[in-house]
Amino acid sequence: MPTLKLDDFLPYRLSIASNRVSSAIATAYQALFGLKIAEWRLIAVIAEGEGLTQQALGVRTQMDKVTVSRAAIALVERGLVARRPNPDDQRSHLLSLTDAGQALYENVAPKALELEGRVFAGFSAKEIVTFRAVLDRLEASAAALDPEGG
Incomplete structure (x- = not known):
């Protein structure tokens, strides 16, 4: 376990x-x-x-x-x-x-x-673009788990 x-x-x-x-x-x-x-x-x-x-x-x-x-x-x-x-x-x-x-x-x-x-000063422009994309996916994934949550 x-x-x-x-x-x-x-x-x-x-x-x-x-x-x-x-x-x-x-x-x-x-x-x-x-x-x-x-x-x-x-x-x-x-x-x-x-x-x-x-x-x-x-x-x-x-x-x-x-x-x-x-x-x-x-x-x-x-x-x-x-x-x-x-x-x-x-x-x-x-x-x-x-x-x-x-x-x-x-x-x-x-x-x-x-x-x-x-x-975000310590992040490259590419890292920030990637981070935004990951956040978008994370929010979508969380929304799918809790459709009533917002």
């Missing part, structure tokens, strides 16, 4: 690596912009496609409803995101960036790209 060694278990290693990268980025976003990771993710996704519901944001970011709701409330309270009625579904609202939210996005996006560059 095979023995499970956690340090050799790839899902565990992937989780540890993800947590370390997320923690480093979260520290930078909080210090520089007063944003939590969930808040930044919502801003980035809203910037890509104006007028999204919280449900759509949850699907796009793979964050749970409570996390999305809390982040959206915080962003609305800070005047970074505006809520307006959804003409297609009266039970939901459409979220879009305010002028202040757009300005923040334009300040944060270059920093996000810089942080990504620092994380």
Whole structure:
């Protein structure tokens, strides 16, 4: 019978690596912009496609409803995101960036790209292309195991 060694278990290693990268980025976003990771993710996704519901944001970011709701409330309270009625579904609202939210996005996006560059500074362009392809395959494989998960 095979023995499970956690340090050799790839899902565990992937989780540890993800947590370390997320923690480093979260520290930078909080210090520089007063944003939590969930808040930044919502801003980035809203910037890509104006007028999204919280449900759509949850699907796009793979964050749970409570996390999305809390982040959206915080962003609305800070005047970074505006809520307006959804003409297609009266039970939901459409979220879009305010002028202040757009300005923040334009300040944060270059920093996000810089942080990504620092994380992957020791990798060649070919390794990054390969890594992206492996991530795509890994996400597809995990989705096939858990079709209800997102």
